[in-house]
Amino acid sequence: MTLPRTLLLIALVTFSVLLYAHEQVSKVVLLYDIQRDQKEKGLLSDTHYLLKYQVSALASPSSLEARLAKTDLHLDLPEDRKVIRLAMEERVPLAKKKVLFDWISATKVAEAGSR
Amino acid sequence: MFQKSHGGGLRLLFSFFFLLYALLGVRLLERQLFQYGKFRRVADSQHFPTLALFAHRGEILDRQGKPLALAYPTDSLYLASREISNKEEISYRLSQTLNVSPQFLLERARRDKSFVWVKRKLPPEVSEEIKGLKLKGVDFRKETKRVYPGGSLASHLLGYVNIDNSGLEGVERYYHRWLQGEDGFRQVLRDARRRVLPSLELKYRKPVDGLTLVLTIDEAIQHIAERELEKSYQKWSAKGATIIVMDPVNGEILALANRPTFDLNAPGASTASDRRNRAITDLFDPGSVFKVITAACALQEGVVKEGDKIFCENGMYHISNHVLHDVHPYGTLTFREVIQKSSNIGTVKVAQKIGPERLHKYILAFGFGQKTGIDLPGEISGMVRPPNKWSGTSIATIPIGQGVSVTAMQLACAMAVIANGGNWVRPHLFKEALNSDGGVVKSSPAEPGRPVLQQEVAERLREILVGAVEEGTGKNAKLSGYRSGGKTGTSQKLDANGHYSNSEHMASFVGFAPSPNPRIVVAVIVDDPHPAYYGGVVAAPVFKEVAERVLRYLEVPPEEEGNTQIVLGQDQKKRPL
Numbered sequence: 001m002t003l004p005r006t007l008l009l010i011a012l013v014t015f016s017v018l019l020y021a022h023e024q025v026s027k028v029v030l031l032y033d034i035q036r037d038q039k040e041k042g043l044l045s046d047t048h049y050l051l052k053y054q055v056s057a058l059a060s061p062s063s064l065e066a067r068l069a070k071t072d073l074h075l076d077l078p079e080d081r082k083v084i085r086l087a088m089e090e091r092v093p094l095a096k097k098k099v100l101f102d103w104i105s106a107t108k109v110a111e112a113g114s115r
Numbered sequence: 116m117f118q119k120s121h122g123g124g125l126r127l128l129f130s131f132f133f134l135l136y137a138l139l140g141v142r143l144l145e146r147q148l149f150q151y152g153k154f155r156r157v158a159d160s161q162h163f164p165t166l167a168l169f170a171h172r173g174e175i176l177d178r179q180g181k182p183l184a185l186a187y188p189t190d191s192l193y194l195a196s197r198e199i200s201n202k203e204e205i206s207y208r209l210s211q212t213l214n215v216s217p218q219f220l221l222e223r224a225r226r227d228k229s230f231v232w233v234k235r236k237l238p239p240e241v242s243e244e245i246k247g248l249k250l251k252g253v254d255f256r257k258e259t260k261r262v263y264p265g266g267s268l269a270s271h272l273l274g275y276v277n278i279d280n281s282g283l284e285g286v287e288r289y290y291h292r293w294l295q296g297e298d299g300f301r302q303v304l305r306d307a308r309r310r311v312l313p314s315l316e317l318k319y320r321k322p323v324d325g326l327t328l329v330l331t332i333d334e335a336i337q338h339i340a341e342r343e344l345e346k347s348y349q350k351w352s353a354k355g356a357t358i359i360v361m362d363p364v365n366g367e368i369l370a371l372a373n374r375p376t377f378d379l380n381a382p383g384a385s386t387a388s389d390r391r392n393r394a395i396t397d398l399f400d401p402g403s404v405f406k407v408i409t410a411a412c413a414l415q416e417g418v419v420k421e422g423d424k425i426f427c428e429n430g431m432y433h434i435s436n437h438v439l440h441d442v443h444p445y446g447t448l449t450f451r452e453v454i455q456k457s458s459n460i461g462t463v464k465v466a467q468k469i470g471p472e473r474l475h476k477y478i479l480a481f482g483f484g485q486k487t488g489i490d491l492p493g494e495i496s497g498m499v500r501p502p503n504k505w506s507g508t509s510i511a512t513i514p515i516g517q518g519v520s521v522t523a524m525q526l527a528c529a530m531a532v533i534a535n536g537g538n539w540v541r542p543h544l545f546k547e548a549l550n551s552d553g554g555v556v557k558s559s560p561a562e563p564g565r566p567v568l569q570q571e572v573a574e575r576l577r578e579i580l581v582g583a584v585e586e587g588t589g590k591n592a593k594l595s596g597y598r599s600g601g602k603t604g605t606s607q608k609l610d611a612n613g614h615y616s617n618s619e620h621m622a623s624f625v626g627f628a629p630s631p632n633p634r635i636v637v638a639v640i641v642d643d644p645h646p647a648y649y650g651g652v653v654a655a656p657v658f659k660e661v662a663e664r665v666l667r668y669l670e671v672p673p674e675e676e677g678n679t680q681i682v683l684g685q686d687q688k689k690r691p692l
Contacts, residue, residue, distance in 0.1 A: 031312040049187035050239065056182045056264035061338035 170296030173325030190242035190255040191235040199252035263379035271392040296325035326548040331367035340370040348374040351644030363531035366540035395494040398520035402606030405516030412477035435507035455587030466514030471502035527638035534633035537573040538564025591655035596673030601626020603650035624654035
């Protein structure tokens with residue numbers, strides 16, 4: 001075997017070994033990446049389940065009712081027994097109203113003057 | 116002399132090293148040949164650990180797909196005690212976060228073990244805080260925690276699990292095998308820093324998640340039933356209360372609740388009495404509700420007709436050296452009125468015409484004295500004596516619901532027979548089971564009902580029971596907008612000596628709505644209410660409140676609007692029941 005051929009063979013073997021080593025190292029690096037991603041996926045999945053529970057708890061009828069009760073202004077129609085019915089005001093003719101307003105104004109002016 | 120002694124020293128040294136190497140060689144041979152397996156296992160467990168992959172416990176959903184029971188992963192804390200050097204310090208620091216005594220933790224830390232549980236299923240914020248401390252020998256294992264978003268909603272029905280997620284009560288127990296799934300595992304390669312290389316798996320078995328159960332329960336109906344039951348339970352200072360809402364056509368249970376109740380997320384804080392599912396475990400004399408069975412038998416056997424007149428002895432009837440009374444004395448009533456006004460004497464006179472044998476046959480046909488077969492654990496069958504064991508007064512007590520013991524579920528099923536046109540249907544909670552992809556794996560088989568009554572007899576009985584609500588003892592069960600039928604019941608409880616108590620009663624109302632095409636059967640039982648104790652006063656109003664709301668929820672058109680066609684918009688399509 002001539003020298004150049006020997007050198008070429010050594011170079012090829014070296015290259016192959018380096019390629020193999022590189023491939024193995026890359027594989028391990030990739031495995032660590034996969035592990036990291038799987039861990040992240042697991043954490044997200046855990047969070048998803050936890051949030052799902054929290055949303056369900058918030059949307060449960062008792063929870064909704066409790067929150068509505070807090071903001072309830074109790075604007076129901078009053079019961080009959082709680083209502084005092086006043087007699088309808090008698091319609092006063094406009095002329096009489098004017099006299100009444102004049103008298104009230106005069107009384108107010110007099111009160112202001114006396115102070 | 117010197118050379119000789121020098122050579123002897125060398126030989127001695129040589130011999131020493133020879134022996135040393137020989138010993139080493141022997142030891143090496145022993146390790147390699149005889150202890151190979153042991154060390155191989157130790158090395159494998161360090162380099163190729165087997166990690167458990169927990170199956171996710173299946174969810175429980177209501178019929179609309181709303182979650183009633185869920186599971187989420189939590190951290191459980193353990194100590195690798197052998198790895199811990201500063202046990203006192205770690206115990207003290209953990210006790211601050213976990214709110215447990217340092218002595219408890221120290222005792223665990225001092226155990227010569229590589230795995231000691233400290234606290235399981237920690238809240239996420241607590242486990243995060245402990246992880247932040249970065250303590251050596253303190254580690255976590257993932258476990259799933261069962262949680263119930265509704266708290267105490269449907270507690271007796273759903274049941275609960277123990278710390279290892281084994282179902283202990285209710286649906287959790289009955290369907291545990293379907294819900295639990297199957298754990299998997301994987302054997303992986305671990306590097307020197309104990310990091311797992313996930314893709315270099317030697318063995319792998321995928322965990323199979325538990326099936327998701329869809330129940331016949333409707334969360335909204337359950338909530339309505341529980342709210343109204345709670346009001347009645349509080350108002351009448353009762354010892355207990357039960358309500359069942361059922362679809363009479365197919366036996367689907369829409370709601371089931373008991374009082375007292377408990378929080379599913381903390382079952383340990385409740386008593387055994389709180390956790391008892393009274394609807395299927397508690398027996399009581401049904402009282403006047405049972406007159407419906409006597410009436411059904413009488414009509415089906417042609418013993419009486421609705422309009423036949425029966426003299427009710429003005430409230431006092433002598434039978435077998437005993438005197439039977441009516442709450443209100445009546446003269447002559449039609450058979451229809453006997454049931455509507457709940458006359459004991461009128462009913463007993465009809466029962467005497469029927470005879471013990473035929474009456475007993477119908478009692479059994481209506482499902483009394485045997486388990487209904489509902490898919491819940493712990494159901495009891497009740498007590499119905501055969502006719503040859505009836506006493507002289509039995510014919511005066513059993514037809515009016517004394518001397519027989521029934522469960523609330525049996526009463527609901529019996530009323531369903533009348534409501535659906537004469538068939539006894541098995542009550543059930545299971546609707547379907549879904550796999551993790553949402554595909555239906557199993558579904559509730561459509562079971563044909565067992566014929567008990569002819570359809571026309573059931574229709575006539577329904578009309579009589581509508582009359583009992585509109586004109587009889589059940590006026591408080593009259594709905595606004597719908598016609599309803601049902602029967603009140605008030606029975607004395609047995610005291611400690613086995614005698615009927617004059618101070619403790621069971622108030623009940625079992626009815627259906629709307630008439631003539633019932634969509635729901637509602638059974639309400641209130642245990643020992645005070646001061647009122649009549650079924651018509653205590654239980655009937657609960658029926659009214661629940662039935663009205665449920666029918667509106669189910670979008671059943673009210674009768675007043677029945678003559679006009681109600682057109683639902685595109686976005687108001689009728690919700691499937």
